[in-house]
Amino acid sequence: MAQRRSWDAIVVGAGVFGAWTAWRLRKARKRVLLVDLAGPAHARASSGGESRMTRAVYGADAIYTRMATASLVDWRALSRRTSLPIFHETGVLFFFNNMVPYAQGSIEAHRAAGLPTQQLDRAEMQRRWPQINFADAEFGLFEPRFGVLMARRSVQEVVAEFVRDGGEYRIARAAPAGAHAVSLNGLGETADAIVYACGPWLPRVFPEVLGDRIFVTRQEILFFATPPGDTSYEASRLPGWADYNGGDLFYGMPQLESRGFKVAHDKHGAHIDPDTEERVLSAEGLATVKAYVARRFPGLAGMPLVESRVCQYENSSNGDFLMDRHPTLEGVWLLGGGSGHGFKHGPEVGRMMAELVMGRQSAIEPRFSLASKAAVQNRSVL
Numbered sequence: 068m069a070q071r072r073s074w075d076a077i078v079v080g081a082g083v084f085g086a087w088t089a090w091r092l093r094k095a096r097k098r099v100l101l102v103d104l105a106g107p108a109h110a111r112a113s114s115g116g117e118s119r120m121t122r123a124v125y126g127a128d129a130i131y132t133r134m135a136t137a138s139l140v141d142w143r144a145l146s147r148r149t150s151l152p153i154f155h156e157t158g159v160l161f162f163f164n165n166m167v168p169y170a171q172g173s174i175e176a177h178r179a180a181g182l183p184t185q186q187l188d189r190a191e192m193q194r195r196w197p198q199i200n201f202a203d204a205e206f207g208l209f210e211p212r213f214g215v216l217m218a219r220r221s222v223q224e225v226v227a228e229f230v231r232d233g234g235e236y237r238i239a240r241a242a243p244a245g246a247h248a249v250s251l252n253g254l255g256e257t258a259d260a261i262v263y264a265c266g267p268w269l270p271r272v273f274p275e276v277l278g279d280r281i282f283v284t285r286q287e288i289l290f291f292a293t294p295p296g297d298t299s300y301e302a303s304r305l306p307g308w309a310d311y312n313g314g315d316l317f318y319g320m321p322q323l324e325s326r327g328f329k330v331a332h333d334k335h336g337a338h339i340d341p342d343t344e345e346r347v348l349s350a351e352g353l354a355t356v357k358a359y360v361a362r363r364f365p366g367l368a369g370m371p372l373v374e375s376r377v378c379q380y381e382n383s384s385n386g387d388f389l390m391d392r393h394p395t396l397e398g399v400w401l402l403g404g405g406s407g408h409g410f411k412h413g414p415e416v417g418r419m420m421a422e423l424v425m426g427r428q429s430a431i432e433p434r435f436s437l438a439s440k441a442a443v444q445n446r447s448v449l
């Protein structure tokens with residue numbers, strides 16, 4: 068008779084992907100160990116930091132429209148169970164200077180999905196949100212039911228619920244140790260399934276398989292002060308937004324929980340090592356974003372930077388996620404490739420991964436397969 072392994076599943080990585088996977092498996096009454104080398108959504112993890120946008124605008128990539136919509140149900144439910152909010156329903160506005168294929172694809176995908184997305188012309192946007200200078204924008208897509216997730220807090224809550232539900236969580240560095248086996252700080256453990264949800268560390272954990280298929284890029288996030296006594300930039304008066312006006316993409320969020328007005332330049336930066344990178348904002352990044360803010364949000368021109376973060380994207384070649392079996396190690400799964408847009412999908416990623424692990428689903432989603440991941444960066448999912 069085959070020997071019973073210590074765990075039904077071990078999940079390595081307590082970022083948003085690993086945390087929700089462990090949570091789902093425990094809900095199915097599996098014996099689950101969740102391990103992280105530094106803690107849920109820690110300062111260097113891709114799931115760290117204050118906030119993340121959730122939206123269903125994804126061009127013609129309707130798979131992500133579906134996943135974001137399904138995930139929002141779980142985020143809302145989690146937010147209702149916690150004392151501090153996980154989800155702020157600010158609405159999300161994408162604006163464009165012409166009917167690019169991304170906008171057209173989004174309109175069609177949302178119509179097919181029956182989403183209440185509104186198409187607004189420039190005059191209507193300017194009337195609703197006078198804080199934004201829409202001079203060169205033609206129209207926007209407004210998603211009233213989406214908004215902003217509190218990132219670190221939400222991952223910590225998912226892990227806390229997992230533990231309250233009987234899951235075990237440990238801090239340790241994991242290293243693959245063969246089929247169904249992992250070494251945790253040098254001590255061996257076995258499980259029917261081991262899921263490596265190691266975010267930007269995946270290429271380091273599996274250099275032969277992923278060394279040239281996950282591209283870790285430097286990304287900067289800036290928070291600006293808002294004018295004293297002025298509520299125009301609060302979440303009650305401004306949505307999450309993304310400026311798709313040709314050229315580079317900028318996005319941001321209203322002031323939430325008194326943190327400052329968040330703005331980011333969504334351009335892939337230099338390739339970095341998540342362990343050794345100094346997390347200091349560049350002078351060039353500050354100048355670029357300040358100039359952008361002055362133009363697009365004239366009321367914030369000259370307002371000082373109050374905080375910044377340097378994070379990283381763990382990009383797959385085109386931006387699609389990775390959710391597949393290890394090519395040679397039996398019982399080992401690879402999960403990652405969040406590519407700068409993965410956070411919102413955590414609950415649904417966790418559900419899909421758990422179904423695969425439990426054998427309730429055997430087919431790998433083709434877009435998430437290892438075989439679909441190329442060794443050349445060519446971003447297409449936004």
Ligand SMILES: Cc1cc2nc3c(=O)[nH]c(=O)nc-3n(C[C@H](O)[C@H](O)[C@H](O)COP(=O)(O)OP(=O)(O)OC[C@H]3O[C@@H](n4cnc5c(N)ncnc54)[C@H](O)[C@@H]3O)c2cc1C
Pocket residue numbers: 079080081082083084085102103104105106107108109111112113114115118119120121239240241242264265266267268269272286287288378379380402403404405406407408409410411412
């Ligand atoms: C600046 C920035 C802005 C973003 N904005 C958005 C947004 O607005 N909306 C959105 O949906 N998404 C956004 N994203 C993307 C999203 O945050 C990521 O795709 C997502 O958080 C990735 O989660 P993860 O669990 O795969 O990785 P991580 O959060 O990095 O988790 C991986 C975990 O694995 C652990 N680990 C690694 N190796 C080991 C090991 N050997 N042993 C033990 N533990 C290990 C790490 O410690 C880490 O905690 C953004 C990302 C960044 C960086």
